[in-house]
Amino acid sequence: MNKIEDILSATADTLAERGYHETNLESIAERLDLTKATLYHYFSSKDDLVTASLAWVGIQVNEQMAQVNLDPEAPAADQLRFLIRTQLKVVVRERRQAARLFLYPLDWPEPHRGHVKQLRQEHDQIFRSVIERGLATGQFAVDDEATALHCLHGAMNYVPVWFRAKRAKDYERMYETMSGSLLRLFTPAQ
Known part of the structure; x- marks a missing residue:
């Protein structure tokens, strides 16, 4: 990472831990x-x-999730399973702060609230498009x-609260178990 990414990541971690009002x-x-003056060199204010930090985290996560949704010919259930697994990897291993930053409600002041809402809607639309396709084709029923x-x-966003891996294979087992369980929310009853 470069210095700006380090700053954005540390800001996201601090916001996720402390909330907006307790972050300085x-x-x-x-x-x-670093010194506070160094931060002012890159950013004019908190x-x-x-x-910048919210955009950095949100855009990275949304771009990663959107890449999952590339093949419109893949069965909706396969795509949703892969989306779930990817989301779990993001919130448990890669960007743990993402789940906390984009949960609602947080103590965001009004200018940030709109930005967070927009990023959440973009994220939601990635899942929604696969689910709507599954509903339209009869693969899903809710x-x-x-x-x-x-x-x-x-x-998915609650997993970081309770999941603790002891070995690397624990992650894979959790991804598989959670994706299978959550996929059942959308599959027709037999």
């Missing part, structure tokens, strides 16, 4: 072993830094699409 430039600078989608996101 001193705590971010201390985390990076709000500029927070905006009583209420919005409720099933909320349950899906809630379950």
